[in-house]
Amino acid sequence: MARKRAVLIAGPTASGKSALALAKARELGGAIVNTDALQVYDGLRLVTARPGDADLAQAPHRLYGTIDPATRFSTGDWVRAAERIIAEAGDRPLIFAGGTGLYFESLIKGFAEVPEVPDEVVAEVEREVAGLDRDERGRLIAARDPVIAARLKAPDPQRVTRALAVLKATGRSLATFQDAEHAPLLEGWEVERLVLNPEREVLRERIARRFVAMLEDGAAEEVEAFVARGLDPSLPAMKAIGVREIGDWLAGRCTREEMVARAVTATRQYAKRQRTWFRSRMADWIWVES
Missing domain, CATH: 1.10.20.140 (Histone, subunit A)
Known part of the structure; x- marks a missing residue:
């Protein structure tokens, strides 16, 4: 009997993961599972670069914008949600796409169940x-x-x-x-593992263009409504790149040009940290120029 199939698509922010995941989902008739720690939260579709309505209409998407940002959605929470999705998948292929390395490790190496921290x-x-x-x-x-x-x-x-x-x-x-990790979530599955790896300058330019496009699409209004909720600044969703930068601009604490420069720089630094992590922990994956 053929094994169930999964495609894992990792990569730094703005590397093209969502587009490739959608292409794979159409090709295989699969569902896309969010594997990013911030795209799970509701209220920041533009700032976290969640798939838009047109993409959502082309393939089933799971764990995108389903969590109230007033909560802390831990790695353990994601693992439990992914377990349910995997159990309910039947013969449908699953495409896991995102930039959170620990989520990918739980799929293929197992996960250390840590008690909830208050x-x-x-x-x-x-x-x-x-x-x-x-x-x-x-x-x-x-x-x-x-x-x-x-x-x-x-x-x-x-x-x-x-x-x-x-x-x-x-x-x-x-x-x-x-040291007491559980079994891998995709144990027994046929797994294709990909890391998207754009050239450094290409990625830097994509990040800059994407942030400007976010602003043109309404990211400032999105952040204004989000900040108006008065959430605890320590919550993970409040730390999404763009929230503080755009919030400072809206409050008159910086110019638009300063806001854009800060957000783009922070995103590039984040992408650099992601690359470092992937090179360290995913060296045996298939690396794809994108």
Whole structure:
């Protein structure tokens, strides 16, 4: 009996993942599953570059804009949602597309089930980490959790905050949970694994063009309505690139030109971090110039 088929499409932001996923879905008769940590949230379709109505009409899409941004949708939440989608897929191929590496790892390597960390603990740790530079974050995580510190290739704010919050909430190192991973979600499936890899300058130009197009399509109005909800600034959705930058512009704290430059620079830096992660953890995938 033929195995079920899945296509995994990773890549930095603006690398063309959504377009390729749609082409694959049409070719295979498959459904597209969001594999991006921010595109799950409702209210920021333009800013997070979620597929538009025309794309949604061409193939089934799952986990796009389905989560209230007032909540924290963790990796564990995504894994549980993906498990349900996989179980209900039947013989339909699934195309997983996005830029969140840990989601992809759960599909093919397994996932470490970590207890939920209370929001107030996360916020407390975020405040502690916020003012630290790279070296200071490295010293902090090394002092409190040397096992995790040894596993981090770089003490970036997100991973340091995650490790310290887990330690504070559970009294256990994140490493103890990582070492007890569950089976891969796509175990037994035929899996095609692709990483989109545009040339650096091509990607930089795409990022700039896309952000200007977002503004022309109404991103400022989208952010204005989103910010008006008065959500906790520490929530993941509030940290989407463009929310703070456009919010500052709307509040008169910067010019339009400054806002665009800041948002484009932040997106390019994010894409660089994604590339670094993919090269480190997905070297055995098929890399595609896009």
